[in-house]
Amino acid sequence: MIVTGFARDQWYVAAYGHEVGRRQLGRTILGEPILLYRTEDGRAVAMADRCVHRRFPLSEAPSHLVGDQVVCGYHGFTYGPDGVCVAVPAQRRVPRTARLRSYPVVEQDSFVWVWIGDRDPGDTTPPRAPWLAAPGYTTVCGMEPLNARYGLLVDNLLDLSHETYLHGGYIGTPEVAETPITTEVHEEAGVVYVSRHMDDAACPPFYAESTGIRGRITRWQDIEYHPPCLYLLHSRVAPVGSPPPAADGADRHAFHVEVVYAITPSTEGSTYDFWAVARDFALDDERVSDFLRESNRAVVLQDVAALNTLEKVLAGEGEHYQELSVNIDTGGLAARRILARMAGESAARPRSAAP
Numbered sequence: 001m002i003v004t005g006f007a008r009d010q011w012y013v014a015a016y017g018h019e020v021g022r023r024q025l026g027r028t029i030l031g032e033p034i035l036l037y038r039t040e041d042g043r044a045v046a047m048a049d050r051c052v053h054r055r056f057p058l059s060e061a062p063s064h065l066v067g068d069q070v071v072c073g074y075h076g077f078t079y080g081p082d083g084v085c086v087a088v089p090a091q092r093r094v095p096r097t098a099r100l101r102s103y104p105v106v107e108q109d110s111f112v113w114v115w116i117g118d119r120d121p122g123d124t125t126p127p128r129a130p131w132l133a134a135p136g137y138t139t140v141c142g143m144e145p146l147n148a149r150y151g152l153l154v155d156n157l158l159d160l161s162h163e164t165y166l167h168g169g170y171i172g173t174p175e176v177a178e179t180p181i182t183t184e185v186h187e188e189a190g191v192v193y194v195s196r197h198m199d200d201a202a203c204p205p206f207y208a209e210s211t212g213i214r215g216r217i218t219r220w221q222d223i224e225y226h227p228p229c230l231y232l233l234h235s236r237v238a239p240v241g242s243p244p245p246a247a248d249g250a251d252r253h254a255f256h257v258e259v260v261y262a263i264t265p266s267t268e269g270s271t272y273d274f275w276a277v278a279r280d281f282a283l284d285d286e287r288v289s290d291f292l293r294e295s296n297r298a299v300v301l302q303d304v305a306a307l308n309t310l311e312k313v314l315a316g317e318g319e320h321y322q323e324l325s326v327n328i329d330t331g332g333l334a335a336r337r338i339l340a341r342m343a344g345e346s347a348a349r350p351r352s353a354a355p
């Protein structure tokens with residue numbers, strides 16, 4: 001079973017910080033249309049993207065910003081950054097119920113996170129991906145929309161044996177599919193760990209071109225999935241025979257790439273696939289940045305094409321199609337279980353009526 005119910009009362013990535021500015025941005029998250037923009041003092045804000053009057057989208061022209069307020073492009077209802085309507089045409093009195101739902105926002109590690117749910121986030125904070133905005137790393141990133149249900153991308157990322165078949169010529173080599181994985185689940189924290197350590201593997205073009213390594217490599221893939229939204233792949237690459245990391249974690253003989261995905265459900269059958277690649281080498285080399293950006297985007301588009309196909313197949317098969325799982329699926333199955341639990345917990349809670 002693929003999870004289709006959504007986990008609410010969670011943080012989700014809505015955008016990169018650089019996408020949110022003094023122009024409105026519209027995103028649909030867990031089926032909720034959301035307007036994002038930045039106030040004049042630089043604060044990112046998020047609110048419902050439907051005017052309370054006749055539901056015109058506030059993210060679409062001729063809706064526009066005036067200072068920190070957004071003016072509906074249809075009849076001019078005007079809202080503050082907290083979603084409260086401050087002006088309607090042809091009357092002085094603004095109805096008390098004229099307010100947009102506003103969403104808690106946290107900006108961190110180059111992402112704009114929004115809290116989707118009915119409860120207050122309290123002191124919960126989104127999980128971290130510090131490399132994306134840290135000194136000592138250079139990052140390339142992008143976002144590809146996916147016409148497939150969210151669970152298919154979670155499955156895809158938790159099992160990297162598909163690299164050998166789907167991404168040959170970029171990141172796949174025979175050793176990825178041949179090497180068994182180890183999976184660990186920290187139930188309390190709700191984190192899934194999947195590791196694959198290859199001692200002696202071919203160096204795929206993605207790493208050969210970017211690092212300059214010409215021979216065979218030791219290649220480690222250590223995945224950390226923080227459901228529902230954040231996926232981290234710690235990738236370590238070193239020439240075969242290089243010393244392992246020291247006890248204190250120092251690892252100067254290896255190249256490190258932190259591959260980060262934010263997996264944000266848009267609707268039942270569509271997903272935002274945010275991807276970022278942070279490296280700790282060739283920091284100022286534009287050629288390496290261009291190469292990694294193009295290569296990773298090509299890899300993501302290969303996944304997008306495969307998952308879009310799979311979505312069409314599954315949608316045509318209804319609820320009760322059969323799957324057969326094997327060892328490589330252990331991480332994906334653990335993720336499904338945690339996501340189903342999260343979705344079940346939010347389904348069990350009564351939803352407040354959204355204003």
Ligand code: FES
Binds near residue numbers: 053056072075
């Ligand atoms: S729909 Fe927005 S003001 Fe009428």
Ligand SMILES: [Fe+2]
Binds near residue numbers: 156162163166167299
């Ligand atoms: Fe992939």
